[in-house]
Amino acid sequence: MNNAELMVRMLERAGVRWAFGIPSGPVLPFIEALRTSSIEYVLTASETSAGFMAATIGTLTGVPGVCISTLGPGATNLATGVGAAWLDRAPVIAITCNVETRWLARRVQMRIDHHALFAPITKASLPLRVGSVAGPLAQALVLACAEPAGPVHLDLPEDVALADAAEPLPDHPAPAERPDPVEPASGLPATVAGALGRSRRPLLVAGLEIARTRNAPALLRFIERQGLPFVLTLHAKGYLPESHANYAGVLGRARRSDIQAFIDRSDLVIAVGYDPIEVNYEEWVGSRPVLHISSEAAEADPSLNLRFNEPVDINAAITALAELAPVANEWAPEEWWDHMGRLETNLRPPTAEFAPYQALDILRGRLPADAILAYDVGAHTHQIATQWRTDLPRTCISTNGWSSMGFGLPAAFAAKLAHPDRPVVAVVGDGCFQMTVGELATARRQGLAAPVVVLNDGWLSLLRIKQEHRGYAFSGVDLGPRVASPPHYFGVPCRSALNAQEFTAALDWALEQTGPSVIEAFVSPETYSLTVYD
Secondary structure: OEHHHHHHHHHHHOOOOEEEEOOOHHHHHHHHHHHOOOOEEEEOOOHHHHHHHHHHHHHHHOOOEEEEEOOOHHHHHHHHHHHHHHHHOOOEEEEEEEOOHHHOOOOOOOOOOHHHHHHHHOOEEEEOEOOEOHHHHHHHHHHHHOOOOOEEEEEEEHHHHHOEOOOOOOOOOOOOOOOOOOOOOOOHHHHHHHHHHHOOOEEEEEOHHHHHOOOHHHHHHHHHHHOOOEEEOHHHEOOEOOOOOOEEEEOOOOOHHHHHHHHOOOOEEEEEOOOOOOOOHHHOOOOOOEEEEEOOOOOOOOOOOEEEOOEOOHHHHHHHHHOOOOOOOOOOHHHHHHHHHHHHHHOOOOOOOOOHHHHHHHHHHHOOOOOEEEEOOOHHHHHHHHHOOOOOOOOEEOOOOOOOOOOHHHHHHHHHHHOOOOOEEEEEEHHHHHHHOOHHHHHHHHOOOOEEEEEEOOEOHHHHHHHHHHOOOOOOOEOOOOOOOOOEEOOEEEEEEOOHHHHHHHHHHHHOOOOOEEEEEEOOOOOHHHHOOO
């Protein structure tokens, strides 16, 4: 074996099924090694999308997603996708294929310092050298999955890839995960019990780390036993059921004022698996005491009233919470139900035009419970996060910590690769669609039957709303006149919808296709102003 083949064999044993990227000369040895393996090389339209797809695979499967780029501009493009894995906590192996080792210290065509580029957005950036390939790759596979999960970068010079392997293939695959390294804090159960005893209206908020636990059912038992309402973050959607009577909405998204008003009734926040990368505590918690129960201590302002902020084994901590004796509080379930009734109404303001919330309601009604929705960044992100209900984990895919436009299409197509037998739909704004429309060609080549719904309102609506709230004139956010939809994009058929009836018919058509399709829904941006920031 050469070293590229050794790496591919190790990735196979770790359970990797796809590698995403764009070829170049230095990448070709690795692609050749992939060609004779069980790992499929998926050609994408950009390295950025390759990173997003790898992050999605890592999130959905727990096995590190793999993305590959060439040096220089390929690496800088890849960095945007790797950044999503870094702040969204997804296990990824990012491989940059570099010039020959003898040129690494020289100022030559395309070369930059890949380690300086990737060090701030990865858990580690490791050089590969002759005689030192299997060891760093094995380390990377473990490190990517270790809590908190994240990307690891490997830099592979072309001569190293082609050199004969000087290390044996490890006898066993790298473990997909390792036990949480931090033992549960011995005083946590007593601290929580004491705080519940002093509280009249405790509230539970579950965040990003819940997506990586094995213990969400025990957390729900704790909620039910203590009679707590719960709020989720965007990344925690589906890990606790949103049809539950105790559910009180999503933090910091559409109709945030309604959610905040409900939070403001509480006198204690029990934050389980909460990662402030989603929304800083300072933005919503006020002076009320907080129990931060996570594998990482929160980075927070000293003015916050953090009554517990020690790293714990999150699974053991949840088990301990579920075993606590019930403590009475003064919440009345009718308060929760009245709040949710108002929230649902306020998410759907009256309008004579075709509104984004109408398209989302139609889509939700057409999809089964286990369908996967992948969505992009913009005003529609806020609407979906609050409006879309799911009771199942890993059915609502987005980027929150990184929040890069262009995530939705590649994420949906990666999700369809991972779950070919389940319905997968992408919902993106017209600005996001412009950024990644080329990935429709990727979906066509792969034969991925994943409809793409483009909410075309003619604006970068989230920025339009921000300008509106600051009293600025609209500038730099107009995407131009909305013209009739073409019959296809890169051979992918497209239908337009001007109203709810046309959208319903188009959706029925799209869900029957055997390959990708596009529905361009021409919606009004006006209702966003009443939902996104109010």
